[in-house]
Amino acid sequence: QITLKESGPTLVKPTQTLTLTCTFSGFSLSTSGVGVGWIRQPPGKALEWLALIFWDDDKRYSPSLKNRLTITKDTSKNQVVLTMTNMGPVDTATYYCAHRIVGAYFDYWGQGTLVTVSS
Amino acid sequence: DIVLTQSPHSLSVTPGQPASISCKSSQSLLHSDGKTYLYWYLQRPGQPPQLLIYDVSNRFSGVPDRFSGSGSGTDFTLKISRVEAEDVGVYYCMQSIQLPLYTFAQGTKLEIK
Numbered sequence: 001q002i003t004l005k006e007s008g009p010t011l012v013k014p015t016q017t018l019t020l021t022c023t024f025s026g027f028s029l030s031t032s033g034v035g036v037g038w039i040r041q042p043p044g045k046a047l048e049w050l051a052l053i054f055w056d057d058d059k060r061y062s063p064s065l066k067n068r069l070t071i072t073k074d075t076s077k078n079q080v081v082l083t084m085t086n087m088g089p090v091d092t093a094t095y096y097c098a099h100r101i102v103g104a105y106f107d108y109w110g111q112g113t114l115v116t117v118s119s
Numbered sequence: 120d121i122v123l124t125q126s127p128h129s130l131s132v133t134p135g136q137p138a139s140i141s142c143k144s145s146q147s148l149l150h151s152d153g154k155t156y157l158y159w160y161l162q163r164p165g166q167p168p169q170l171l172i173y174d175v176s177n178r179f180s181g182v183p184d185r186f187s188g189s190g191s192g193t194d195f196t197l198k199i200s201r202v203e204a205e206d207v208g209v210y211y212c213m214q215s216i217q218l219p220l221y222t223f224a225q226g227t228k229l230e231i232k
Contacts, residue, residue: 046211046224047162063120096167105213111166
């Protein structure tokens with residue numbers, strides 16, 4: 001049974017750096033083809049893909065946010081960490097992590113964590 | 120960049136009646152490997168998205184057979200043969216042909232009459 005859970009601050013101030021952790025179980029991020037991605041959703045708006053890390057430590061980012069994002073993994077802890085620098089009010093959103101199957105889509109998602117950016 | 124456009128923006132359906140959602144891509148989602156990288160998700164109120172359909176027309180594990188996906192190239196459709204109360208939520212199509220970049224459409228909100 002694959003499960004994922006996001007954790008991190010619920011409130012950050014403008015210009016601060018956000019660090020989110022995705023803790024997962026039921027799969028290994030050392031298995032060929034597997035990945036973990038981050039997707040966010042501003043309140044009442046659509047989903048936006050942010051970043052993805054593969055089993056071989058290959059990393060990909062949304063072109064529009066590439067300069068602000070870093071994704072890393074700790075295979076031994078079954079965790080993936082996303083950092084986003086220079087947070088602003090437009091970054092207020094629910095942030096989800098998701099398991100990426102070899103077939104290229106996200107099949108299991110965490111419950112999400114709401115991050116509000118406000119002074 | 121590939122843009123996905125869904126229609127309608129919202130729909131209200133009587134239980135037991137069918138529903139159909141369109142997803143149009145600005146570029147073909149047929150890859151040279153023969154696969155078409157188009158997926159459908161349902162996001163129920165207050166919940167994360169859940170996978171309904173992968174590779175255009177394959178139902179994910181546990182998805183009722185009243186859900187079906189079809190289409191090719193740039194035009195795709197999600198159909199619900201008989202809408203039930205639990206089908207309420209926002210439906211999204213997603214593409215991943217430009218691996219590993221992912222694009223979601225703006226969503227279609229389904230309500231029950």
